[in-house]
Amino acid sequence: MIDFDLIITGGTIVTATDTFKADIGIKNSQITSIADRLEGAQHIINAQDRYVFPGGIEAHCHIEQESGMGIMAADDYRSGSISAAFGGNTTIVPFAAQHRGQSLREVVQIYHDRAGPKSIIDYAFHLIISDVNDKILGQELPALIKDGYTSFKIFLTYPMLKLSDGDMLSVLAVARENGAITMVHAENDDVISWLSKRLLDSGNIAPKFHAVSHARIAESEASNRAIQLARLLDTPIFIVHVSTSEAASIIRKAQGDGLKIFAETCPQYLFLTSDDIDIEGMEGAKFCCSPPPRDKFDQEAMWQGLINGTFQLFSSDHAPYRFDETGKLHAGPNPQFKKIANGVPGIELRMPLLFSEGVCKGRISLNKFVELTSTNAAKVYGLSPKKGSIAVGCDADIVIWDPKREVTVSYDLLHDNVGYTPYEGMSIKGWPETVVSRGRIVIAKGQLKVKPGSGKFIQRSPGYEFIRPAGISPPEIDPKTNFGAKII
Numbered sequence: 001m002i003d004f005d006l007i008i009t010g011g012t013i014v015t016a017t018d019t020f021k022a023d024i025g026i027k028n029s030q031i032t033s034i035a036d037r038l039e040g041a042q043h044i045i046n047a048q049d050r051y052v053f054p055g056g057i058e059a060h061c062h063i064e065q066e067s068g069m070g071i072m073a074a075d076d077y078r079s080g081s082i083s084a085a086f087g088g089n090t091t092i093v094p095f096a097a098q099h100r101g102q103s104l105r106e107v108v109q110i111y112h113d114r115a116g117p118k119s120i121i122d123y124a125f126h127l128i129i130s131d132v133n134d135k136i137l138g139q140e141l142p143a144l145i146k147d148g149y150t151s152f153k154i155f156l157t158y159p160m161l162k163l164s165d166g167d168m169l170s171v172l173a174v175a176r177e178n179g180a181i182t183m184v185h186a187e188n189d190d191v192i193s194w195l196s197k198r199l200l201d202s203g204n205i206a207p208k209f210h211a212v213s214h215a216r217i218a219e220s221e222a223s224n225r226a227i228q229l230a231r232l233l234d235t236p237i238f239i240v241h242v243s244t245s246e247a248a249s250i251i252r253k254a255q256g257d258g259l260k261i262f263a264e265t266c267p268q269y270l271f272l273t274s275d276d277i278d279i280e281g282m283e284g285a286k287f288c289c290s291p292p293p294r295d296k297f298d299q300e301a302m303w304q305g306l307i308n309g310t311f312q313l314f315s316s317d318h319a320p321y322r323f324d325e326t327g328k329l330h331a332g333p334n335p336q337f338k339k340i341a342n343g344v345p346g347i348e349l350r351m352p353l354l355f356s357e358g359v360c361k362g363r364i365s366l367n368k369f370v371e372l373t374s375t376n377a378a379k380v381y382g383l384s385p386k387k388g389s390i391a392v393g394c395d396a397d398i399v400i401w402d403p404k405r406e407v408t409v410s411y412d413l414l415h416d417n418v419g420y421t422p423y424e425g426m427s428i429k430g431w432p433e434t435v436v437s438r439g440r441i442v443i444a445k446g447q448l449k450v451k452p453g454s455g456k457f458i459q460r461s462p463g464y465e466f467i468r469p470a471g472i473s474p475p476e477i478d479p480k481t482n483f484g485a486k487i488i
Contacts, residue, residue, distance in 0.1 A: 004041040011047025014366045016375040026396040029438035047400050055090025055397035056351050057377035060315035063094040064114045068160040074320040074417045077118035078452045083416040085442050087348035088432035090397035097128040104140040119455035121437050127152035132167040145178040148459030150382045153183035156222045176235035179462030183238045186222035205336035207284035211274045211292035220246035227254045236260035241317050243269045243291040245301035252310045256472050264313035265302045267346045285328045289344045309469030314372040316350040319343020320418045345418040355430040382460035396439040405431040
């Protein structure tokens, strides 16, 4: 008797809270049974000596998106989703980026047209809001939140994207009223512009001066300012791509004060430093991103933030630009640092890097790995309970992980369209072997098994779960000012 479409047998299941051996039965795209021994399936995957994780949720990536400079990302939704899947991800949440003068409805339709025919795994969209006006705030944004676009990003830097403090407050007010969450790129634009002008006026144009211009204080000041604005309205914010110990400390203190502050860090802040940008010629341009990689002390601070729960997510901030005239060198073969496209790739290596350097080296547990790469993203961004865990009733989004496979990173192994990886030559232990999305075998034995366009758009509900960092006691909370957060 055939009871299941697929059974995954013999593996060690790891969720954010539990580790146990069991079989998983899948039918009609969902997990329908978890038991010691299951039989009766059209297909069986033997996961003996493997970990069985919830599929990764990559909640911060830029795919088929124009930058503020007008440069199109190297990855479209075909190559970007394929690369994500080969890295163990079953859901991506890229950005639908508004540029000034565009309606949000227009932007959302553009990105659906890009993603729908191409993505091989499930996807949702964060909005990027760069143009704040009465129609956006009063009509479009509240309506889109109700339609399932429950998170959006704002910038405190970049001339074509940045919002004033007043405009940020207006966006936060809409988020508060409608149960949405606001992501913040927290860098002080005036500090960066002031430093950049003086560097350029002095003839300091090489890529390494990108890092100099993005001073640490630009990040810590803007992080604190964003937190205080959110505090004024008692509404949550999510500070993205944290890179410095100072910013992490500010975030930790705010969490200790009872504020609903989320944060993340990224591979570039654990595995790269400013020395990588300081290379002769233009090679350093490959490592230019904002904020830039810092130093060894900050790397350790980022690890500590992952361990103690200051950071709820570990995201790639995959911002793919080729090292040619279509991307990094769009302004010519030797551009000054202000004209180098900002961003590094990393969507496929996010999970392997964290497993190898975090789990294998004893920094984090298997359960913390799952929490950082999948479960917390589902909770924060409204994908839970269908995504981010392995339980009866969840979507059958699963990655089967070989903990012993050793890989030397080479771009030839990857599936994005960038042409290089900043992690070239790194040794990694642990690798995704089989990827299952809604019960479909997407990746098996290094081969793609599904067609572009087979991923689905995920509509999210307003509201979020606040994840209290370890070691921080709950403050007294007035439920009337909690705005839909479930405190866990």
